[in-house]
Structure formats: structure tokens, C-alpha cells
Amino acid sequence: MNPSKLELLLQQQMKLIQMLADAKLTSNPQPSSSNPTTTAPSVDGIANSISEFHYDPESNVTFDMQFRRYEDLFKFDFTNQDDAWKVRLLLRKLDPSELDSVSKQLSVT
Structure with missing residues (x-):
């Protein structure tokens, strides 16, 4: 040749x-510095995003409204958690006066 x-x-x-x-x-394309196969947020991280509940019926801040706000989290993101876990989470998100009221209603006399 x-x-x-x-x-x-x-x-x-x-x-x-x-x-x-x-x-x-x-x-x-080159992967960015963040991991492209990012895993779903942790259950604890999602639970921490739920704000504390302060009952104020005059402003329409009721438990029903609060629950509707986060209902999809309980249906989809917390689907693998049992109901007892979900109830404990809801109780942790009550402000002290609401927690006291619920505790009195639930206590066995």
C-alpha cells in the first residue's frame, strides 16, 4: 500500500x-455529580415534611383539612407502613394541646 x-x-x-x-x-451524556439513580426519599424524610397540626376552626384548620393535605402520603408513600405506625405518626404531629385532648379521649378510665 x-x-x-x-x-x-x-x-x-x-x-x-x-x-x-x-x-x-x-x-x-455524562452523568452529573449527583447520582442519576437516586433512590426514593426515606420514610423518615417524608414524615418530617408533615407540619405540626394546630387546631383553629375559625381559620378552617381542622384535622380533616390537615389530613386531606397529606392524604396521598399516607396512601402511597406510607403504603408499606402498618396502620399503627401511621396513627403514631399522626399523633406525633399534633400540637401539645391537641395531643393532650386526644390522650384524654383515648385513655381508659
């Missing part, structure tokens, strides 16, 4: 390598 044909073949191979490298970069 003469040197000019060899040079042409080398240039064609370099173009092909560059084209393949460019195609690889555009079809499969």
Missing part, C-alpha cells in the same frame, strides 16, 4: 472515531 493511500485510510479512521465519539456523547 502506498503512503498516500495509507494516509487517506488513517484520516478516514480518525473521522470515524471522532464521529462515533461525538455520537456517544450526544446519545449518552
